[in-house]
Amino acid sequence: MDENRNSQSPMTVSPTRLSWQYVKSVGLSIVGLMLAFGSWSDTKQLSISLYHSAISNFTHNVELAQLDKLDVGNYLPFAELTFGTPQVIKTSRLIEGVQFRYHKNNKYLLTLIVKNEIIEGYIVESLMMFENLGLPGQFQPPVPFLEAFLGQQPFDKFTFPDNGLWLDTANLVYFIEQHQMGAPGLFLNVFLGYIEHERHHDTSAEMLVKLDQALIYDNMEATETSLSNFRRHQVPNLYAVSKHTGSIVAEALLTKYEFNTYF
Numbered sequence: 001m002d003e004n005r006n007s008q009s010p011m012t013v014s015p016t017r018l019s020w021q022y023v024k025s026v027g028l029s030i031v032g033l034m035l036a037f038g039s040w041s042d043t044k045q046l047s048i049s050l051y052h053s054a055i056s057n058f059t060h061n062v063e064l065a066q067l068d069k070l071d072v073g074n075y076l077p078f079a080e081l082t083f084g085t086p087q088v089i090k091t092s093r094l095i096e097g098v099q100f101r102y103h104k105n106n107k108y109l110l111t112l113i114v115k116n117e118i119i120e121g122y123i124v125e126s127l128m129m130f131e132n133l134g135l136p137g138q139f140q141p142p143v144p145f146l147e148a149f150l151g152q153q154p155f156d157k158f159t160f161p162d163n164g165l166w167l168d169t170a171n172l173v174y175f176i177e178q179h180q181m182g183a184p185g186l187f188l189n190v191f192l193g194y195i196e197h198e199r200h201h202d203t204s205a206e207m208l209v210k211l212d213q214a215l216i217y218d219n220m221e222a223t224e225t226s227l228s229n230f231r232r233h234q235v236p237n238l239y240a241v242s243k244h245t246g247s248i249v250a251e252a253l254l255t256k257y258e259f260n261t262y263f
Contacts (some may be wrong), residue, residue: 007046035072060139064108065123069140070110072188072241076117083110088262093252095244099202100252104263109197111252113242121242123252128148130197143192143239146184150239155231158192164229166246169212171255172196175207175230176238191249193238197259204234 066082083103094099098120101112106127113121126139140151150156153176165177176193196205207230215224240249254262 027048036088048073059143060107063105063139064141067108067110070122072119072121072186072243074119077116077120078110079112079119081124086112088254088258090252093249094248098248099187102254102262108141108190109254109259109263111254113244113252121240121249121252123238123240123246123249124150125197125238132214138237143190144189144241145181145188146186151235151237153233154230154233155192155194157185157239164246166250167208167212168250169205169209171257172237172253173256174250175208175234176209176246176249176254178242178249189242189245191238191240191242192236193249194234194236195238195253197254198255199257207233250257 032174050185051133069082070079086101086103088102090100090102092100095115097115098133098135099112101114102110103110104127108127109123109125111123111125112119113123117156121196124141126141128138138151141147142149146158161179163180167175173196175195176191179192181188181190194204210225211226211230214226242249
């Protein structure tokens with residue numbers, strides 16, 4: 001018997017095949033590491049989100065820190081790193097190219113007034129926290145450029161000059177007054193306001209109806225009496241900072257129907 005026929009010759013592997021197997025092995029390892037890192041990133045982001053959600057049930061630290069980062073002149077993508085994408089977007093009918101972008105959470109409704117991806121103003125409406133047992137009542141953030149907090153004192157405690165007011169009692173009951181801040185406030189306008197998105201049959205609405213009627217009939221005495229009465233009793237639940245006048249801020253406010261539909 002021929003031993004050479006029955007003996008098996010040793011297997012040889014080409015260098016090219018070895019190189020390919022090595023590259024393939026390294027490639028799969030890298031993919032595995034990338035997947036693991038992606039899972040860790042998702043887990044980390046989820047953990048941060050859950051932590052912020054838990055903290056928000058007992059303090060306002062997260063929301064106050066968010067609003068503290070916001071300024072007129074911010075680049076929109078920078079702001080969206082903090083506030084995310086808006087739930088609703090509307091366009092202005094008064095100024096071409098201006099958008100109103102609405103971000104709502106459990107404590108406030110934020111409206112960004114944006115043109116060419118630059119924030120030209122913003123509105124913060126404090127919301128009632130009926131569902132939050134840890135923090136009942138109303139969110140009370142500090143008002144920019146003023147040594148005051150929203151929802152803690154009536155309009156008449158703000159003593160700086162009034163530079164105009166806007167109100168309505170039809171599709172939405174609201175009242176806003178404009179204050180020009182000059183150099184200390186970067187020549188921006190600061191607005192204080194009251195809005196009734198979450199309130200029903202409020203006596204403030206009745207006072208505003210009287211003020212509205214006095215303005216319509218140009219009754220100066222009744223206007224002064226109604227305005228003084230409203231400012232003495234009503235606490236603001238809204239503030240705004242903008243380079244625009246009150247007409248744009250008023251246009252940015254959602255009607256009660258829009259608010260209930262979108263949110």
